[in-house]
Amino acid sequence: MEKTKHKTAVYLNGRLLGFHENGGKLVDSLREKRRTGIINKQVNFAHFPREKSLYINTDSGRARRPYIIVENGKSKLTSEIVEKLGKKEVTWEYFVSNGIIEYLDAEEEENAYVATREEELTEEHTHLEIDPVSIVGVTVAQLPFPEYNSSPRITMACAMSKQSLGLYASNFNLRMDSRAHIMYYPQAPLVQSRPYRTLKFSKRPAGQNFVVAVATYYGYNMGDGVVMNRNSVDRALARSAFYKTYETEERRYPGGQKDKFEIPQPTVAGYREEAMYSKLGEDGIIFPEAEVKARDVLVGKTSPPRFLEEVSGFGIAEEKKRENSAVVKEGEEGFVDSILLTESPSGNKLVKVKVRSVKVPEPGDKFASRHGQKGVIGLLANQEDMPFSEQGVVPDLIINPHAIPSRMTAGHILEMLGGKAACMNGKTMDATAFNGDKEESFSKILENYGFKKNGEERLYDGISGEAINAEIFIGVVYYQKLHHLVSNKMHVRSRGPVQLLTHQPTEGRAREGGLRFGEMERDCLIGHGASMLLKERMLEESDKTTELVCAKCGSVAVTDYIRNKSYCPLCSESNELYAIEISYAFKLLLDEIKAIGVFPRIILKDKA
Amino acid sequence: MAGKRSIDPGEAVGVLAAQSIGEPGTQMTMRTFHYAGVAEQVPTGLPRLIEIVDMRRSPKKPTMDIYLTKQYSKDEESARRMAEEIEEINLSKIAEIRENFAKKEIEIIPSQQSMKEQGVTIGEITKKIKKVASGSIREEGNLIILKPKTTLLRSVRRATNKLKSLHVKGINGISRVVVLKGDGEYFLRTGGSNFEEVLKWDGVDSGRTYTNNIKEIEKVLGIEAARNAIIREANQVLAMQKLDVDVRHIMLLADAMTMDGSLKPVGRHGLSGEKVSILARAAFEETIKHLITAAVKADEDKLLGVTENVIVGQEVPVGTGTVKLMMKLGKK
Numbered sequence: 045m046e047k048t049k050h051k052t053a054v055y056l057n058g059r060l061l062g063f064h065e066n067g068g069k070l071v072d073s074l075r076e077k078r079r080t081g082i083i084n085k086q087v088n089f090a091h092f093p094r095e096k097s098l099y100i101n102t103d104s105g106r107a108r109r110p111y112i113i114v115e116n117g118k119s120k121l122t123s124e125i126v127e128k129l130g131k132k133e134v135t136w137e138y139f140v141s142n143g144i145i146e147y148l149d150a151e152e153e154e155n156a157y158v159a160t161r162e163e164e165l166t167e168e169h170t171h172l173e174i175d176p177v178s179i180v181g182v183t184v185a186q187l188p189f190p191e192y193n194s195s196p197r198i199t200m201a202c203a204m205s206k207q208s209l210g211l212y213a214s215n216f217n218l219r220m221d222s223r224a225h226i227m228y229y230p231q232a233p234l235v236q237s238r239p240y241r242t243l244k245f246s247k248r249p250a251g252q253n254f255v256v257a258v259a260t261y262y263g264y265n266m267g268d269g270v271v272m273n274r275n276s277v278d279r280a281l282a283r284s285a286f287y288k289t290y291e292t293e294e295r296r297y298p299g300g301q302k303d304k305f306e307i308p309q310p311t312v313a314g315y316r317e318e319a320m321y322s323k324l325g326e327d328g329i330i331f332p333e334a335e336v337k338a339r340d341v342l343v344g345k346t347s348p349p350r351f352l353e354e355v356s357g358f359g360i361a362e363e364k365k366r367e368n369s370a371v372v373k374e375g376e377e378g379f380v381d382s383i384l385l386t387e388s389p390s391g392n393k394l395v396k397v398k399v400r401s402v403k404v405p406e407p408g409d410k411f412a413s414r415h416g417q418k419g420v421i422g423l424l425a426n427q428e429d430m431p432f433s434e435q436g437v438v439p440d441l442i443i444n445p446h447a448i449p450s451r452m453t454a455g456h457i458l459e460m461l462g463g464k465a466a467c468m469n470g471k472t473m474d475a476t477a478f479n480g481d482k483e484e485s486f487s488k489i490l491e492n493y494g495f496k497k498n499g500e501e502r503l504y505d506g507i508s509g510e511a512i513n514a515e516i517f518i519g520v521v522y523y524q525k526l527h528h529l530v531s532n533k534m535h536v537r538s539r540g541p542v543q544l545l546t547h548q549p550t551e552g553r554a555r556e557g558g559l560r561f562g563e564m565e566r567d568c569l570i571g572h573g574a575s576m577l578l579k580e581r582m583l584e585e586s587d588k589t590t591e592l593v594c595a596k597c598g599s600v601a602v603t604d605y606i607r608n609k610s611y612c613p614l615c616s617e618s619n620e621l622y623a624i625e626i627s628y629a630f631k632l633l634l635d636e637i638k639a640i641g642v643f644p645r646i647i648l649k650d651k652a
Numbered sequence: 653m654a655g656k657r658s659i660d661p662g663e664a665v666g667v668l669a670a671q672s673i674g675e676p677g678t679q680m681t682m683r684t685f686h687y688a689g690v691a692e693q694v695p696t697g698l699p700r701l702i703e704i705v706d707m708r709r710s711p712k713k714p715t716m717d718i719y720l721t722k723q724y725s726k727d728e729e730s731a732r733r734m735a736e737e738i739e740e741i742n743l744s745k746i747a748e749i750r751e752n753f754a755k756k757e758i759e760i761i762p763s764q765q766s767m768k769e770q771g772v773t774i775g776e777i778t779k780k781i782k783k784v785a786s787g788s789i790r791e792e793g794n795l796i797i798l799k800p801k802t803t804l805l806r807s808v809r810r811a812t813n814k815l816k817s818l819h820v821k822g823i824n825g826i827s828r829v830v831v832l833k834g835d836g837e838y839f840l841r842t843g844g845s846n847f848e849e850v851l852k853w854d855g856v857d858s859g860r861t862y863t864n865n866i867k868e869i870e871k872v873l874g875i876e877a878a879r880n881a882i883i884r885e886a887n888q889v890l891a892m893q894k895l896d897v898d899v900r901h902i903m904l905l906a907d908a909m910t911m912d913g914s915l916k917p918v919g920r921h922g923l924s925g926e927k928v929s930i931l932a933r934a935a936f937e938e939t940i941k942h943l944i945t946a947a948v949k950a951d952e953d954k955l956l957g958v959t960e961n962v963i964v965g966q967e968v969p970v971g972t973g974t975v976k977l978m979m980k981l982g983k984k
Contacts, residue, residue: 573970
């Protein structure tokens with residue numbers, strides 16, 4: 045024990061190997077050996093002098109990333125080597141095997157002192173970043189000018205870029221995704237980062253370059269609202285298609301019964317109107333390009349009855365079948381895009397029907413730039429009513445100036461400027477984190493084309509034709525249409541289905557449900573003393589029922605529908621029944637209390 | 653004048669109070685906890701508010717403000733002396749306690765220095781030990797040796813644990829005392845609270861001395877004092893966050909918690925659990941328990957409260973629901 049006290053413990057993949065006199069020297073030599081190729085490149089060493097331990101890691105599953113090796117404050121990546129690389133004389137492999145670049149894992153990183161730029165190098169540095177962008181992740185690296193934005197906005201921008209519509213796959217026509225969006229004319233951004241190009245993201249773009257003005261417009265862009273140019277929208281700006289796939293299968297049931305795709309006979313239980321089946325072919329499957337509305341049948345299907353029926357008088361008569369068709373959901377419509385006939389994993393006949401609908405931007409659709417600046421369309425304004433510039437340029441989008449200062453998204457402003465410059469000289473601008481093009485270069489380009497260098501322009505009110513007093517900042521930004529579209533969310537109900545068990549309205553848009561009037565809402569009405577309104581909400585508009593109650597014993601009466609007579613189950617014929625209005629949920633509660641063997645009585649009194 | 657500010661009959665004051673205290677409470681959670689200050693490790697903000705409302709046995713960090721009579725409060729020196737006297741000292745603080753398992757003995761080695769500081773002698777300590785421990789005790793110079801009667805190792809350990817927390821001096825439960833200056837006098841702030849003993853202590857101004865342990869106040873000074881303490885504590889928490897809540901809401905809360913002469917928490921074990929209505933209790937918590945006991949006792953729900961009436965679907969007896977229309981039918 046005493047002997048090893050001052051020695052460094054050496055661990056291989058977490059298991060103690062032994063002890064060494066001088067841990068510092070040992071790591072140095074081990075690393076040297078790795079850089080010269082004696083030890084495998086994938087091995088990492090981490091030395092913790094304070095804990096007197098040295099960890100050697102060779103196992104799989106460590107996240108590792110490359111750094112340029114620095115010795116004595118000098119980068120190993122010299123200009124001569126870079127030159128060679130330019131001539132394609134050397135490859136990445138050369139860098140790694142010649143001790144210029146090495147991969148560190150999370151543990152060895154603890155021992156490294158990494159400079160982000162070559163200019164920062166001092167004697168103490170051990171490594172140099174290949175590029176400063178690499179300190180951010182892949183998603184952030186796609187964003188333009190992230191270093192100009194506040195971090196919460198970057199987080200939001202990353203989250204939202206994952207919700208953007210674009211060309212998610214080039215074979216979307218062949219795919220049967222359960223839901224998919226495809227943008228009509230997606231564009232590559234005018235202002236893009238190098239990682240964006242590296243990933244060839246512009247081959248699968250997810251947005252369009254909008255002409256954006258920072259101004260107010262009659263209150264229609266208050267509080268993260270945006271005003272969009274209706275004529276731009278008519279020219280297919282931000283237009284997208286929405287695909288939804290319906291699926292149904294001919295299932296087999298125990299007892300040899302099975303479903304059948306067909307046009308159901310009117311005798312089938314749950315038969316819909318004839319018109320609902322009119323678009324089906326003989327096989328019970330709808331034709332491509334048929335226009336469908338909510339509740340239209342896509343695939344006619346009949347199923348065997350849920351419960352076995354009694355044998356009728358004529359022996360085993362034809363079985364009563366049940367309608368079980370695939371139907372277009374409430375609030376959805378479109379055209380049948382394609383139909384796929386296959387076999388399910390269990391070997392049954394399977395039909396997939398893809399329905400397509402065009403989603404033209406409308407008030408309520410959500411848009412976002414790549415700076416966490418999201419907004420919802422508040423108005424589609426006619427082009428002639430929107431402000432225009434001296435050259436007659438009318439913005440596609442007007443965002444509110446209040447969206448900028450408190451959020452500190454300077455990157456958005458810079459992108460507007462860069463986008464405008466890119467439009468003028470016809471080249472995309474570089475917006476790579478930490479190393480992107482600078483404001484001055486954008487200003488210079490703009491000045492060359494006769495614009496003000498700060499991007500502001502004199503705009504004229506489209507309605508009055510008068511010049512707007514203030515100069516308006518106008519530029520071009522890459523905007524993303526996000527998949528939160530009102531048409532897929534809108535929901536209203538004034539009357540509709542109720543639940544079987546409680547007689548209360550159903551829940552959720554899919555079931556055409558009501559909105560819950562919850563406990564806190566209830567408290568509010570009580571707090572206002574609005575007794576009658578509360579009763580209306582909780583009873584009248586919900587699960588009101590009338591029950592007969594026996595005044596003698598307080599039990600709820602039963603009704604014999606054959607003799608059309610109600611009587612108390614306890615006091616039988618001695619009829620002293622009174623009708624009361626209660627909530628069905630309460631009646632259910634009474635029933636459940638009875639079910640546990642307790643007899644609840646309702647004591648009747650005259651209403652005072 | 654007062655009449656103009658009174659509440660209308662049928663106003664749902666309880667809901668108003670609950671919402672008026674509860675809504676600012678939601679804002680509190682976000683900006684609380686670390687408040688800089690002298691001995692301010694006492695929970696503030698939402699945790700403290702919950703503590704008050706839940707009326708647990710003792711607060712997480714009980715604390716007292718002890719004011720002194722004039723002869724002690726004038727100069728820091730005498731206040732400091734008071735502080736030293738009041739602070740509880742237990743054996744482990746002034747002595748090292750060693751277990752000798754071989755001899756089955758416990759050796760107590762009091763430190764000369766801290767004995768001098770605290771003004772206690774070995775003899776006094778031995779006397780105190782005699783009171784709590786059974787077995788033979790002998791003094792060997794600077795050493796006190798206790799030999800417990802039983803020879804079980806476990807009981808030796810038990811005896812040491814007892815000795816460690818042996819009260820030597822000061823007031824039980826007052827673990828830390830700081831001298832503070834305020835309003836031209838010195839007063840003491842403590843960690844730990846023992847209201848009863850402190851009030852009896854010589855030189856303590858019992859009229860102004862305060863504890864944040866509401867249960868203790870109730871025990872020592874009675875229910876009205878406890879009511880005032882609830883109001884004061886809750887108000888202080890809200891005022892600290894600059895939340896403007898009308899006192900009358902808090903007063904109503906305090907009234908509800910103290911109305912039957914004992915301190916009752918809000919919740920399952922208190923206010924809500926003691927509601928008259930079976931349905932209201934069943935709707936809150938422990939549904940089955942309430943339904944079963946009601947069945948066993950053949951209880952009747954008179955439907956006088958709010959929740960019950962919502963459940964059965966009648967007008968609730970607040971606001972417009974309190975008004976009844978009566979009509980005299982003409983003679984036939």
